[in-house]
Amino acid sequence: SLGKRHKFWETQPVGQYKDVGDSSLPEGPIEPPTPLSEVKQEPYNLPSAYEWTTCDMDSEEICDEVYALLKNNYVEDDENMFRFNYSKEFLSWALRVPGYYQSWHIGVRAKTSKKLVAFISGIPARIRVNEEVVKMAEINFLCVHKKLRSKRLAPVMIKEVTRRVHLENIWQAAYTAGVVLPTPITTCQYWHRSLNPKKLIDVGFSRLGARMTMSRTIKLYKLPDSTVTPGFRKMELRDVPAVTRLLRNYLSQFVVAPDFDENDVEHWLLPNENVVDSFLVESPENHEITDFCSFYTLPSSILGNQNYSILKAAYSYYNVSTKTPLTQLMNDVLIVAKQKDFDVFNALDVMHNESFLKELKFGPGDGQLHYYLYNYRIRSALKPSGLGLVLL
Ligand SMILES: CCCCCCCCCCCCCC(=O)CSCCNC(=O)CCNC(=O)[C@H](O)C(C)(C)COP(=O)(O)OP(=O)(O)OC[C@H]1O[C@@H](n2cnc3c(N)ncnc32)[C@H](O)[C@@H]1OP(=O)(O)O
Numbered sequence: 001s002l003g004k005r006h007k008f009w010e011t012q013p014v015g016q017y018k019d020v021g022d023s024s025l026p027e028g029p030i031e032p033p034t035p036l037s038e039v040k041q042e043p044y045n046l047p048s049a050y051e052w053t054t055c056d057m058d059s060e061e062i063c064d065e066v067y068a069l070l071k072n073n074y075v076e077d078d079e080n081m082f083r084f085n086y087s088k089e090f091l092s093w094a095l096r097v098p099g100y101y102q103s104w105h106i107g108v109r110a111k112t113s114k115k116l117v118a119f120i121s122g123i124p125a126r127i128r129v130n131e132e133v134v135k136m137a138e139i140n141f142l143c144v145h146k147k148l149r150s151k152r153l154a155p156v157m158i159k160e161v162t163r164r165v166h167l168e169n170i171w172q173a174a175y176t177a178g179v180v181l182p183t184p185i186t187t188c189q190y191w192h193r194s195l196n197p198k199k200l201i202d203v204g205f206s207r208l209g210a211r212m213t214m215s216r217t218i219k220l221y222k223l224p225d226s227t228v229t230p231g232f233r234k235m236e237l238r239d240v241p242a243v244t245r246l247l248r249n250y251l252s253q254f255v256v257a258p259d260f261d262e263n264d265v266e267h268w269l270l271p272n273e274n275v276v277d278s279f280l281v282e283s284p285e286n287h288e289i290t291d292f293c294s295f296y297t298l299p300s301s302i303l304g305n306q307n308y309s310i311l312k313a314a315y316s317y318y319n320v321s322t323k324t325p326l327t328q329l330m331n332d333v334l335i336v337a338k339q340k341d342f343d344v345f346n347a348l349d350v351m352h353n354e355s356f357l358k359e360l361k362f363g364p365g366d367g368q369l370h371y372y373l374y375n376y377r378i379r380s381a382l383k384p385s386g387l388g389l390v391l392l
């Protein structure tokens with residue numbers, strides 16, 4: 001990718017390849033804010049056949065359209081065997097966050113058919129980078145219909161969401177992608193823990209190990225029927241203050257992490273059926289909350305398999321261990337995920353995840369997830385273990 005031309009990204013206030021390693025460049029914003037009166041007031045031009053639309057994700061009908069666009073046109077794995085199938089309730093959760101701007105939920109429609117052919121979203125977030133808490137937009141769900149690819153629509157959508165974020169006096173953003181762009185702040189590996197190895201092998205997600213039979217493989221991934229940690233239970237509304245304290249303290253050790261308050265914790269981490277599950281350990285002796293773990297539900301469509309159409313995947317979200325060993329805590333999470341009939345449990349090598357991946361029988365995935373900041377330079381070469389941010 002070093003030799004690759006980025007005609008759009010070379011024009012943007014992001015770390016450029018030529019700057020990599022130049023420690024004379026200061027940490028922080030790359031460009032100063034523009035006076036709001038100088039921010040472009042009108043939307044960027046689309047090709048004449050298309051028009052902008054603001055998506056009200058509170059509308060069942062519009063949420064349906066965004067769901068269908070992503071279901072059919074969003075991210076596939078490198079072998080085009082699976083495509084993310086974010087549910088409608090997941091999208092509503094991911095986009096209608098505390099303090100969200102509907103104007104940052106941006107669609108493109110074909111003028112004649114009125115069909116939704118593209119989408120990009122932003123949500124407000126407070127992200128701490130080292131000691132600075134920065135108001136940012138988290139950009140996600142960028143999607144152009146398969147029939148409209150390679151027409152340079154993505155740069156226009158990115159510029160338009162940038163313009164609308166600027167209008168709210170926010171000048172930084174965070175995003176992740178499976179593709180390499182100028183310039184990742186860090187690059188993470190993802191790992192998979194089989195829960196239903198028979199189905200994973202049937203659909204081609206996994207392959208039978210050399211000298212392994214199916215029954216031996218099923219036995220290898222077998223988990224106990226119930227969790228082992230005393231005091232392990234589902235999180236409840238009354239736990240929000242304690243979980244917020246636990247999580248804020250834990251995340252303070254990472255270079256980049258969300259600056260969650262109780263409002264954020266209530267939205268992002270309170271159990272929400274088929275969207276996010278969270279658990280904690282309440283010490284039986286003194287009722288102190290010592291540990292926390294969570295995962296979100298993100299199925300993938302299985303493309304072209306006769307027997308199965310959906311891969312039920314759970315993704316590790318935020319986990320904190322202060323008393324229960326992290327490996328034991330995460331094994332309990334795997335047990336719960338298996339109880340809930342997930343096929344696979346996925347995790348990135350961020351935070352302290354690397355410490356349990358091998359012992360809990362995770363296998364390495366076949367790709368990487370790159371993390372990016374927009375208009376914010378960080379000098380330190382960040383490792384995934386220094387990252388405390390999980391984007392959906
Ligand atoms: C202060 C606020 C700032 C807010 C904004 C912050 C920045 C937010 C940035 C967005 C963060 C999104 C995060 C996110 O949603 C999570 S990453 C998932 C992105 N979505 C998908 O992969 C879905 C399937 N693919 C598509 O829909 C299309 O392929 C897309 C739409 C991806 C590109 O459509 P296309 O028809 O294939 O391509 P053209 O229109 O012809 O455009 C080509 C240009 O687009 C650059 N490109 C390609 N993929 C990209 C990606 N994932 N991020 C950023 N840029 C990407 C590419 O490098 C090239 O620029 P270059 O010539 O300079 O190299």
Ligand SMILES: CN(C)Cc1n[nH]c2ccc(-c3ccc(F)cc3OCCn3ccnc3)cc12
Nearest residue numbers: 075076077082084176177178190346347391392
């Ligand atoms: C993060 N969020 C922005 C969605 C997103 N975009 N691009 C991606 C590339 C990889 C992962 C990812 C993240 C964690 C993980 F454990 C497995 C992953 O992908 C498996 C491969 N795959 C891709 C599609 N279907 C299956 C997510 C994403």
